[in-house]
Amino acid sequence: MRAILISSHGGPDVLKVADRPDPVPNLDQVLIEVKAFGLNHAEIYFRSGAWGDVAEITGIECVGLVRHDPRNQFRVGQKVIALVGGLGRDLNGSYAELVAAPRSNVVTFDTELSWAELAALPESYATAWSALMTILHISPGQSLLVRGATSALGQAAVNIAHHLGLHVLGTTRQQDRFAYLEALGVDEVFLEGEGLSHRVRSKHPDGVDAVLDIIGNRTILDSLAALKRGGEVCQVGFLGGGGPLALEPVFQIPSGRKLSVFASALVLGGPEFPLSEIPFQKIVRHVEQGAYKAKPARVFDFEDIVEAHRLIEAGTTFGKLVVQVGV
Secondary structure (H helix, E strand, O other): OOOEEEOOOHHHHHHEEEOOOOOOOOOOOOEEEEEOOOOOOHHHHHHHHHOOOOEEEOOOOOEEEEEEEEOOOOOOOOOEEEOOEEEEOOOOOOOEEEEEHHHHHHHHHHHHHOOOHHHHHHHHHHEEEEEEHHHOOOOOOEEEEEOOOOOOOHHHHHHHHHHOEEEEEEEOHHHHHHHHHHHHHEEEEEEEEOOOHHHHHHHOOOOEEEEOOOOOOHHHHHHHHOOOEEEEEEOOOOOOOOOOOOOHHHHHHOOOEEEEEEEEEHHOOOOOOOHHHHHHHHHHHHHOOOOOOOOOOOEHHHHHHHHHHHHHHHHOOOOOEEEEEEO
16 A cells, blocks of 8 residues: 655655555454545644654544454445544554554544545544533533634634534634634634733623633633633643643632643543544534535645645644545
């Protein structure tokens, strides 16, 4: 099979297309013919070496067809989603024509959406749904601030929250993206930057019910300051960069506010966050019906992976970048 390899740690140019033996699934795996996969910031960290030694073939998600299941739980030719469960980190991942994915991390679905459209959904919507519904426990009528709303994950969160009837606030770094976010369903758009909590509180003096923070460590304390009493911030990303965070909880977390995290690449599909909690079929239906606006921002061919990684790393596009395999 053809696969995209991390030839060494470094920039996008270290990604090389090469031949590798077809994977042979064990009893706990399902062999999938990959049709398309989405790009994620986790794969930048894998490629650069920021997260240490990882699998030679990267990629944490894909959509495709079942090629072989040793236990016959899945039918040959069945459409499936596969994501994380060690893919790209401990196991060879989805940047390939074939992947042996843990069966606990494989989900079936029915749809007529194209493979490229489907590939924009798995990780972003699984993460957004888990953070919003199982951690923040959002409900209609509440207010939600999404920091980093133009990212693929941010747009998934906006779609879910808007469709559920929340009052959605969203941030972007660029003024020309305001209209796009408003069309997506954001009720109030703010320019991302220092002191955002003060600007939010000027319109919402008591604060907001919840914050989904995709930017990360440099904004987390300000996000906590935007909450009302009893509110919660869930950090789900590092768009603004990672690294250690010096925190004195008693003095820096406002009393009565909560901080949580959701590290999707590490826990999705595991015993605490099983994929059965995520209604993938319902999500696909909402995309088909236009209730969720989830088209990929750009679709690349397999051989254009270096260009795709340059683009996602530069952060000059918004939405999900997708790679087609053998189409």
